[in-house]
Amino acid sequence: MTDASRPARVTRLGPNQYGKAETRVVRIVRDGATHRVKDLNVSVALSGAMDDVHLSGSNATVLTTDTTKNTVFAFAKRHGIASTEQFGIHLARHFVTSQPSIHRARIRIEEYGWERIAAPGAGGGEHSFVRTGQETRTTEVAFDGGGWQVVSGLRDLVVMNSTDSEFWGFVKDPYTTLKETHDRVLATEVTARWRFNWTDEGRPAPDWDESYGQARRHLLEAFADTYSLSLQQTLFAMGSRVVENRAEVDEVRLSLPNKHHFLVDLEPFGLKNDNEVYFAADRPYGLIEGTVLREGAEARIPVTD
């Protein structure tokens, strides 16, 4: 076929990545009779010289997704799981430095918490656990052979203030029916991600577990301390509290569904509702999202995911 008679190419390959998603690994550390549990959900995404596998079907540059899953399990034994961040760093470094075709690795990790059951019987406190019903800890580590980006966070952290929340002074148009309120319930389910300014292994890494615990504490304390005139204002206060108190964090991205609590009309029953009985609606919900940045820092956490 001559060039002139060859049909014009209408497609080309755009950005791509691959890897095993959601490898569930549980690592038990047996310190005598006292056991510790790390329970993770690890997703690996690799990218690099992967044109041929898409365009010609040659798999010569492909480290299989099955291998990436096996590596997660092997590294849980070989390196242990000191923290989600440290585990992600081990994995990302391994994939990028051991395979010439892999130029970038992104490791997402969710951690599910387990608490000891303090039963009076023998051994209960040492090897029996109950899943913490609260939040899930999250981490995303990205490495391109040069710099690191670590974004940690949490999701499903449900919080409520039963007062100290008002909402008034908003736009009224022909469709507005919402009543102004000077005392409402403010409840949300926090998804937070925060970006560390640590980018290279020449510098000491933060103490990941300490950082997580403190960031979580600051989010909760700011939620509780803020006399709220809107969930947007509370969002900014929560993100600011983390950035102001944690020098290792430059950016906090928050997604806060407004879990509306509507006062129930009890008049038909001859009862007065003095801010006591609410209908907790599950949908629709207002969705308040925003990023808080350290002065001079750039927004790098994606707005939508």
Ligand SMILES: O=c1[nH]c(=O)c2[nH]c(=O)[nH]c2[nH]1
């Ligand atoms: O804190 C709030 N922010 C809003 O933007 C909003 N909109 C709304 O209906 N209720 C609320 N509450």
